[in-house]
Amino acid sequence: MTRVISKLMTAGLTVILLTGLAAPALAQADTTTDTVTTTKQAKGESAIKISAVETPYAYFSTTSGIKRLSTLTGWPESLTVDQLKDDDYMQKLQASHPENDADTMDSIRQQMLLMAENLPNFNLQKSYIANMLDEAGIESSDTTADSSANNMVISIYMTLWEAMMSVAHSAGIMDQAAMSQYYQNTVIPDLKQLNAPDAVITLYDPTDFSDEFFQKLITSVFDPAYKNLTTNFSALADLSPEEFLKINLAESVNEQKKLMLTPLIDFTTKLPDGSYKLKGIVLSEFTFISTGLPAEVTPTPTPTPTPAKAQPVTVRYVDEQGKTLAPDQLLTGELGASYHSDALDIPNYTLTKTPANATGTFTSDAQTVTYVYAKPALQTGSAAATVDPVAPKGTVIYATKKIGLYRTATFSKKQVKRWYAKKSRTNRPMFVVTGYAKSKNGVKRYHVKDVNHHSKTAGKTGYVTTKRAYTAPVYYAKKHAKITVINPAGVNGYAKQNLTQKRAHYRQGQVLKVKRIVRHNLTTRFVLTNGRYVTANKQLVQAGKVQMPKQIKTKHAINRYTTANLTRKNRHIAKHTTLKVTGWAYSNANNFNKRDTLRYHVAGGYITANKHLVRVVK
Structure with a gap:
């Protein structure tokens, strides 16, 4: 459950019942939603403190009993929150177990911290599914919870089936015809039992696939599913193909569904000091893999032994x-x-x-x-240090220059996980501040999570600089008399401060007059002179009046394209042609390996803004 539940805590959820997926809504989608939403405890319930978190695991059932499969090799069964926050401790732990993937270890560490910090904010007497529905504004009845759980385990079912087919194909146990027969006899009935939409049921039915497409499906879908599963649970890689193919798909997802419908408080264990330990089962995407568990039997979690008394x-x-x-x-x-x-x-x-x-x-x-x-001693003049203001935890920042995302708070080339190129304002890479740390020299760093959802970097975690010359808050903090809409898709005006009850749409380039600025959770909104609320996200609006060309004339013959990346040519435009500019955009919007380039939007598509090829008329 780790992917969906971590998103639940950091960004709020929108339930998409057609696919059963849960999608976070962050700053990039601020024309319709908020940056951070937190579900509070029900009235009369007190929050608990999570002081320790078990490392992720799943249950693996066989006819000989239930075993625990750990995601990470060699890690302790549980870690305290203090240990998780200790960079030196965690680096030594990771160095002592190089068999674990470094990015995976770092990601799991951050997930454990997020769970410890955010789980108490939810109604622990309700299930994960019920909390998710409450977050989305949907009444969490038994019927809606059961239906939503069905939708969510469908994708888990398909992943397990894909992994099984990868094993069957590589071992030569099943060809396409045999897989088709298995799909008809087992998968389709199971999916119908889960009330899966017909579109999902027919999506991967191998029956009518061409040989070429079937081979692509094996390499691009089935094999990666198996690799991902065995990377997370290395013990599964030790199973023979025959043993692997005994995985019972229906039982596996039914047990997973039960855990999704279990009250969150059941995943905690009270410790002698009054704080709680969180069970690692909630940190695993696959919580149950069954090869021999009888139907309707729920595993009994491993009891936590009563610890010996220790002095504070x-x-x-x-x-x-x-x-x-x-x-x-x-x-x-x-x-x-x-x-x-x-x-x-x-x-x-x-x-x-x-x-x-x-x-x-x-x-x-x-x-x-x-x-x-x-x-x-008091420092004056040049000796006094200038400290950059630090963005609050939970807020969104973006990079204004080229920056690196590092594995540790002490920056070096060896610690770089990836670079983010300098981008134009609307395309700047965004991060949620999830914590803070200091380098060995005492320099403060942000610990962040990449929230660029349309990029391959989405979800990566690490450390970035806090220097305002490189990173800055995404939201305006002060009122400006005028703002210009710069988002290519425009922004909406709303009747409510939480950006609900849409009342107007403002196109790119439109200048709006501002009456005041207000705070909403960890974001801000501009209140226009007409009383409507619009986002204060700097990627979507810009203070002042932004001047852009209204008309250009071609100096040379150029092409018009369907996309801002100048792909899919749809017209050739002759030299000395005058064109009306209706907007603008930048190339490489979601590719942070490359810088971006301005394009003009004209009737029918995009053209270059290169001054050697076009001239601004007005």
Whole structure:
């Protein structure tokens, strides 16, 4: 459930019942929705604190019993939130198990942190599905919850079937005819039982595929499904083809569906200090893979043993005279478990001494960790440092120059996960700030998640600079007298601050007068002089009046194209032709490996804006 539930917590969900997929709605879609939505606890219920998270696993059932399949090899069964936040600890853990993919480990680490932080915000007495429906504004009755769960497990069913067919083909057990027979006898009845739409049922039916298309299906769909499944659960790769083909698709998704309909509180275990441990089953996309479990039997989760008693660790923050500068913090955990304490940023003081026992393990004796601070000498003139303002956690930022996404907060070429090219305003890469960290030299970094949903980079996590010369908030913070719509698709005006009840559409290039700016959750809205609300997203609107050409004349013969990437030529335009410009866009909108180039939108398509080829008339 990890992909959908993490999206649920970071962005809010829209339930698409035709496909059963859950899609996040972030800043790029701000003409119709908000950036971050949080479902609160039901009235009268108190939030819980998640202090530990089990590493992801799934249940694998055979006739000999139920086993746990771990996603990562060699990781502890659970990690504390403090450990997950400790870059040094996590780097050592990852280095000690190089057999795990580095990007996968980093992604799972961030998912565990997001779950720990955001799960308590939901109604834990309701199931994951019910929370998702509530988030989408749909009444979560038993009928709608069951139907939505059906829709969601359909895609899981298809993935398991694709992996099975990959194994059957590579082992020479099934040819196309045999797969077609299996599909007719097993898959179609199962999908109908799940009330799958006819379009889904016929999508991968191999019966009428040509030989060429069937081979492409094997290499581009079936084989990647198997690779993904065995990458996440390496133990499945050890199964023989015959054993793998015994996977019971219907039982697997029925058990998964039951977990989706289970109250979220059942996925937590209360610890002696009053906080909770989150079960790793909720972090796995595949929560149940069955080869021998009888129908209607729900597995009993592995009981958490009662830990031995451990004494707490008291963390103190004092000046050089022993005066308390900040309230003490009390760390608790299981006997033998690791603890990690943090220094605080205390105004007008600098840390002078980091204690040797800043990290350690809980013992049967009480321990004290003391951080010592002193007032620094006053700096003036050029010696005073200028600190860039930092965007709040949960808000969206974008890159204004070429930047790197790094694996750690200490930047180096070896730690670069990928580069993002400098892009024009409407195409700048966006990130949600999910946390903060500091480099070895104390330089603050954002921990972010890539939210460019139409790009191949979507979902990547890592660290980026906090310098305002490179990254900036996507939303305006101050009122401007006028704004210009720059989004090629325009923006909508709404009656409500949450951008509902559409009242108008404003085209690209239209200048709007602003009365004031208001905040909505972690975003802002401009209120126009006519009382309507529009987005304050800098990728969609720009402060002031933006001047763009209204008419151009060709200096040379050029072509007109269907897309802003100048592909699919649809007309040849002669030299000295005058054209009316109706808008503009930039190439490579979702490709962050390349910079982008301005194009003019004219009747029928797009043309170059190269000054050597066209001349602005007015």
